[in-house]
Amino acid sequence: MTLAHKLTPALSAAGVRVGRGLWPVAQQTAAAAVSWGLASAVTGHQAPIFAPITTLVALNADRGGRGSNAVRFVIGVILGVVIASWATDLLGHGVRAVALAVALSLLAALIIGGERIIMAQAGVNAIVAVVTGTQAGFARVIDALFGAAVALVFSQVLFPAHPLALLRRAESAILADLSAALAWTARAMAAGPGDSLDWARGPLRAAYAQLAELSEARDRATVAAVRAPVWWGQREPIARECDSAAQLDLLSNSCLTVTRTAIAMDTGTREAFAADVRELSEILASLVGNLDRRAVRQHAAERVAALARRGAEAQAWWPAVELLLFDILVFLGVGPGDADLIVRDQHTDVRVAPPPALNRPVPQRFSNRRSPDEKGGNREGDHRGTWKARRAPRRRGS
Incomplete structure (x- = not known):
């Protein structure tokens, strides 16, 4: 069997995946651009990176679950930033503050349901907020809210799941x-x-x-x-x-x-x-x-x-x-x-x-x-x- 014959099924499958994914990719691309532009225009942040990130994570889910994804992402960001703020006030910006913020963020995520996306975002944002400071952390919360709002509009109003x-x-x-x-x-x-x-x-x-x-x-x-x-x-x-x-x-x-x-x-x-x-x-x-x-x-x-x-x-x-x-x-x-x-x-x-x-x-x-x-x-x-x-x-x- 030649290399071409071996590659044909894989290339055919890849073509099918690309064909099916073009419309979701177009939606996510447009939504990410809108999130960045909206957050930048309203908040004045020069690089509101968490707005398009929130939008992409929310929309990169099965149809019917994208709105829930957006809400869970924002909940995780808020948990991580708020708990990191308390940890830095107590222990400063060292390794002990990171450990405490991560542990409490993950436990809080477990208490409110334990969804993986909430736990991941809570832990990640706790670490980032301890390292960069809580002021930057609360700016990320605002950006995430804009990103979630755009994701909800795209997933529930403009292009809802059938x-x-x-x-x-x-x-x-x-x-x-x-x-x-x-x-x-x-x-x-x-x-x-x-x-x-x-x-x-x-x-x-x-x-x-x-x-x-x-x-x-x-x-x-x-x-x-x-x-x-x-x-x-x-x-x-x-x-x-x-x-x-x-x-x-x-x-x-x-x-x-x-x-x-x-x-x-x-x-x-x-x-x-x-x-x-x-x-x-x-x-x-x-x-x-x-x-x-x-x-x-x-x-x-x-x-x-x-x-x-x-x-x-x-x-x-x-x-x-x-x-x-x-x-x-x-x-x-x-x-x-x-x-x-x-x-x-x-x-x-x-x-x-x-x-x-x-x-x-x-x-x-x-x-x-x-x-x-x-x-x-x-x-x-x-x-x-x-x-x-x-x-x-x-x-x-x-």
């Missing part, structure tokens, strides 16, 4: 991993008894790891709905999408059940089961990056219903598939009662509720293709406290 995009990006990552796990499972089953299903465990582990990120995305989306003025009064669609995202926990467990069921099968049953598992993998893959499109959701639900009609109740493995079909339908927006009937082939009318939408979407990968019929929505997909603790669907004829 709550639904945050959720759907995390949902798509999980669906991609679950699809890969089912695809590996189908491939191993079709290959015969000599092929192992161990390959499916990697994507499944990745999907479970992504569930933690999905939980964080749900928190960030909720915070964005509260803090960004553009989303005020639109919490209902965000709450609906959060409820839908919670269904992925159950869907992941169902995928694991299907994979474990496949491991216990004999050779003949594996080959018959492989086609159904492959179909399930393709259904999940079709949703990746398309969760804001009602037509794609509807088509996926119709494929699930068709697969349910083809199922044979004589097969011992079919209940595991039925459970996964039910979870997919509910995630797509089908009511749990209708989903139960569909997987038991007693209901042929498959209707997916419109995906939640916000009135003024920020351009995002998952929110820029919304059609008029996707506006609004209902709570047909809200299924909390229903279906009696997710019992397994009854087999046809039962």
Whole structure:
């Protein structure tokens, strides 16, 4: 393999990262320049370096957490400077004052929450304030306040995080991993008894790891709905999408059940089961990056219903598939009662509720293709406290 062939994947990945990062880089560059200019013009500081530093640190975070980053940065700066002022009054500017200021600053940061950024800024600013003097330290506090104000304007007013995009990006990552796990499972089953299903465990582990990120995305989306003025009064669609995202926990467990069921099968049953598992993998893959499109959701639900009609109740493995079909339908927006009937082939009318939408979407990968019929929505997909603790669907004829 030549050097060019070895470098091609790395260069391609770097190009993707640069393409995705151009817009955040442009935002951070503009915000840093505004912070410097504003702090210099208002305060008269010749080099208000802490203003753009605060802005960059605040905006260099995941969307939905940038405003919190700005506030935490300023809290850390204030803690460090105030405690350093007290330490220098007590012990002067020597090593003992540095040690005391750092220790008390870190302890104070732990008391108010222990976020890493607060601890780091408290400790750093305590050291700088002891060495350079508290007057310069309080000047840094003023600069940091200007930087945080600019970061808040950029992150909460001008370019707020899109709550639904945050959720759907995390949902798509999980669906991609679950699809890969089912695809590996189908491939191993079709290959015969000599092929192992161990390959499916990697994507499944990745999907479970992504569930933690999905939980964080749900928190960030909720915070964005509260803090960004553009989303005020639109919490209902965000709450609906959060409820839908919670269904992925159950869907992941169902995928694991299907994979474990496949491991216990004999050779003949594996080959018959492989086609159904492959179909399930393709259904999940079709949703990746398309969760804001009602037509794609509807088509996926119709494929699930068709697969349910083809199922044979004589097969011992079919209940595991039925459970996964039910979870997919509910995630797509089908009511749990209708989903139960569909997987038991007693209901042929498959209707997916419109995906939640916000009135003024920020351009995002998952929110820029919304059609008029996707506006609004209902709570047909809200299924909390229903279906009696997710019992397994009854087999046809039962």
